[in-house]
Amino acid sequence: MSLLDAAMNAIHLGFAGLWVGSVVFLTLAVLPLARNGAFDAAPLETVTSRLQWISRASALALFASGGHLAGTRYTADSLFGSAQGHLVLAMLALWFVLGLLVELGSKRLANGLAERKVRGPAREARPYFLAASVVGALLFLDAGLLSVPTAIPF
Template sequence: MSLLDASMNAIHLGFAGLWVGSVVFLTVAVLPLARDGAFDAAPLETVTSRLQWISRISALALFASGGHLAGTRYTVDSLTGSAPGYLVLTMLALWFLLALLVELGSKRLVGGFADRKVRQPAREARPYFLAASLVGVLLFLDAGLLSVPTAIPF
């Protein structure tokens, strides 16, 4: 493995952990408090804005680093005709889904900030962030299977 490949792998894993961890943290720790009214709109607006930036930057970093890794490890035939290739394509689809869910959930949260509302926007955003957290778990399961090719059941 070259230094460039190792760097891309580290970047990919680092941003994946940051992104999914941030989404899960918001889902598990922040949203329940917001639904209970423990936050004003201002702190929740800051958290949501930072999550949006983490999500967008991570999506770009993962697309670039993952594209490099896929380009050096797979051909078109192996991506579309092998179990590891299917896992890579599944991962790509899940990353797009994660980005979409975070954007939609964030828009639900931000919608109430102008009126200084927190509880209702947090309730409305919850299903999106629960789904995004589930997608994050699925991504890590996919990555785990991909990291041990002998464990791929198909």
Template sequence: MSLIDAVVNGIHLGFAGLWVGSVVFVTLVVLPIAREGAFDAAPLETLTNRFTWISRTSVLLLFVSGGHLAGTRYTADSLFGSGQGHLVLTMVGLWFALALLVELGSKRLASGLAERKVRQPAREARPYFLAATVVGVLLFVDAALLSVPTAIPF
């Protein structure tokens, strides 16, 4: 593995962990507190804005770094014709689903904050973030299977 590939791999793994970890944090910590009304709108708005920035940055960097990794490790035949390739394609689909769910959930959360509402937006965002958390876990399972080439016999 070249130095460039190692750096790209590190960026990819680091931002994947940051992104999924922040989604899980919002789902399990922030939203329950907001649903109880223990947050004011201003701090929740700041948190939501920073979370959105982290998420969008992660999406972009994962797209670029994942594209580099797939381009250097797979051919079209191995991507569409092998178990490892199918895991990569599954990861792309899960990545897209996670990005969509996070954007939709963030929009729901931010929608009521301008009106200084907290509980209702948190309730409306919750299903999106719960689904995003499940997708994030599936991404990590997929990544674990990719890291062990003999785990997929086909």
């Protein structure tokens, strides 16, 4: 493994952990408090804005680092014709779904927060962030399977 590959791997893992961790934190720690009225709109706007920034920056970093890693480890045939390649493609699809869910959930929050409401928007955004958290767990499961090639059952 080259130094560039190691750096891209570290960037990929770092941004993956940051993104999924941020989504899970919002889902499990922030939204329940917001649904109970423990926040005013302003702090929740800040948290939502930062999550969007993290999500978008992570999507770009993961696309670039993952693209490099896939380009150096797979050919088109192995990407589309092997179990490892299918896991990489599944990961790409899951990252897209995660980004979409975060954007949709954030928009639900932002729309209500603009009206200075907190409980309703938090309740409306919750399903999106719950789904995003599940997708994040699936991404880490996928990454785990990719890290141990002999563990792939298909």
